[in-house]
Amino acid sequence: MRSPRRKSPKLPLESRDLPESADVVVIGAGVVGCSVAYYLAREGINVTLLEREAIGSGASAHATGSLSLLGAEFSPGASFQMARASYDEFPQLVTELEAATGMDLLYQRRPSLRLALDDEEASMIKGLMVWQQPHVEMRWIDDREVRSIEPRLSHDIIGAVYEDESAQLDSYRLNLALARGAELKGASILYREVTGLVADGSAISGVKTASGDIPCGAVVVAAGTWSRAFTSWLGFPVPVRPMKGERLLLNYPGEPLPVLISSPKRGHMISRGDGFTSVGSTGGRDYDQKELFWGEEFDRQPTETARLELLRRAIDVFPDLERAELVQQLAGSRPLSPDSKPIIGPVPGREGVLLATGHTTKGIHLGPITGRIIADYICRGSTEAVSDMSEFLPDRFADFADADFLPAAHAAEE
Numbered sequence: 001m002r003s004p005r006r007k008s009p010k011l012p013l014e015s016r017d018l019p020e021s022a023d024v025v026v027i028g029a030g031v032v033g034c035s036v037a038y039y040l041a042r043e044g045i046n047v048t049l050l051e052r053e054a055i056g057s058g059a060s061a062h063a064t065g066s067l068s069l070l071g072a073e074f075s076p077g078a079s080f081q082m083a084r085a086s087y088d089e090f091p092q093l094v095t096e097l098e099a100a101t102g103m104d105l106l107y108q109r110r111p112s113l114r115l116a117l118d119d120e121e122a123s124m125i126k127g128l129m130v131w132q133q134p135h136v137e138m139r140w141i142d143d144r145e146v147r148s149i150e151p152r153l154s155h156d157i158i159g160a161v162y163e164d165e166s167a168q169l170d171s172y173r174l175n176l177a178l179a180r181g182a183e184l185k186g187a188s189i190l191y192r193e194v195t196g197l198v199a200d201g202s203a204i205s206g207v208k209t210a211s212g213d214i215p216c217g218a219v220v221v222a223a224g225t226w227s228r229a230f231t232s233w234l235g236f237p238v239p240v241r242p243m244k245g246e247r248l249l250l251n252y253p254g255e256p257l258p259v260l261i262s263s264p265k266r267g268h269m270i271s272r273g274d275g276f277t278s279v280g281s282t283g284g285r286d287y288d289q290k291e292l293f294w295g296e297e298f299d300r301q302p303t304e305t306a307r308l309e310l311l312r313r314a315i316d317v318f319p320d321l322e323r324a325e326l327v328q329q330l331a332g333s334r335p336l337s338p339d340s341k342p343i344i345g346p347v348p349g350r351e352g353v354l355l356a357t358g359h360t361t362k363g364i365h366l367g368p369i370t371g372r373i374i375a376d377y378i379c380r381g382s383t384e385a386v387s388d389m390s391e392f393l394p395d396r397f398a399d400f401a402d403a404d405f406l407p408a409a410h411a412a413e414e
Contacts, residue, residue, distance in 0.1 A: 033222035034178035035371030041185035086369035106273030112166035242333030247280025
């Protein structure tokens with residue numbers, strides 16, 4: 001990977017003209033792309049961030065913003081190490097962004113309960129505790145202790161894992177703050193659709209847009225569900241498919257929940273910092289194969305089936321939610337990889353291009369560490385943020401043909 005130039009004086013962009021060049025062009029302005037731009041700009045790199053629609057117009061806009069180390073999305077070893085490292089980025093990152101932008105990200109850190117309402121859920125939770133417990137302050141509690149923490153919860157609950165600290169924030173506000181924070185550190189944001197890549201042999205030396213080319217030292221593809229379109233331009237598979245997800249915002253007239261709540265089969269229930277209650281989300285198990293992969297336009301359409309199912313699950317856990325009023329139903333795509341793990345790092349056989357995509361349901365949680373890792377690769381040629389990057393590097397898909405995405409989709413809890 002060629003070392004990018006240090007920040008040079010930027011041309012004024014009042015007319016939104018393309019820059020003459022950039023050290024790095026980041027494609028995609030969701031939380032992952034904006035994290036990459038922010039961490040690069042913090043290193044003094046001249047960054048241009050390209051977005052074809054609007055900041056946070058993809059998965060980031062409808063995400064829950066849950067930052068939890070529990071659940072089945074992370075596995076022992078490097079996967080959990082990455083999750084832990086990114087979780088630990090948030091306190092300082094949120095402080096930085098709120099101070100720089102004046103935005104309130106509604107960041108909250110509080111205990112959590114992962115509830116079991118039947119033996120199957122209890123078995124799932126306890127099975128994960130075997131390897132999670134040495135790394136996270138957590139313990140199993142019975143139904144009486146659960147209701148001593150929150151008496152309004154269902155009497156069908158048979159137990160839960162109590163986590164000393166979990167966290168949650170507003171994902172869209174985080175997205176906007178990362179974008180603005182990157183701008184304040186010198187990055188440029190342009191609303192352009194990418195139409196191709198400029199290649200010089202095996203090296204990528206620029207990005208093509210409808211209004212012209214942008215020469216650059218490196219390109220980062222962080223286009224979420226649209227990353228698959230880069231396969232033909234790269235001559236390398238980018239196996240990402242859109243996976244539908246929906247969640248609800250409710251106006252509950254009672255006191256907020258004192259803990260962050262989730263359940264393997266019933267999703268999350270979170271009293272947000274703005275007073276609303278977030279309920280959801282649907283996961284891959286909630287749709288048949290046809291619905292699951294119909295694509296982004298279908299994914300953005302809320303469904304009555306999901307609304308009724310999410311309300312039923314929430315009331316199963318917290319019966320008093322029958323008094324809540326539905327404020328908003330959010331729907332969209334999540335960028336699913338064949339193994340549910342993010343695809344991060346240099347593209348094999350190409351110089352000057354990296355991927356940062358395929359985060360499935362954990363793009364918000366893993367956004368900061370992805371930004372740090374990509375900045376490390378571009379500025380230093382390698383990263384120590386995670387001790388073993390092999391299970392995240394793009395080269396694991398070098399022989400990819402057309403993997404069956406269903407197992408990964410069905411494994412996504414929400």
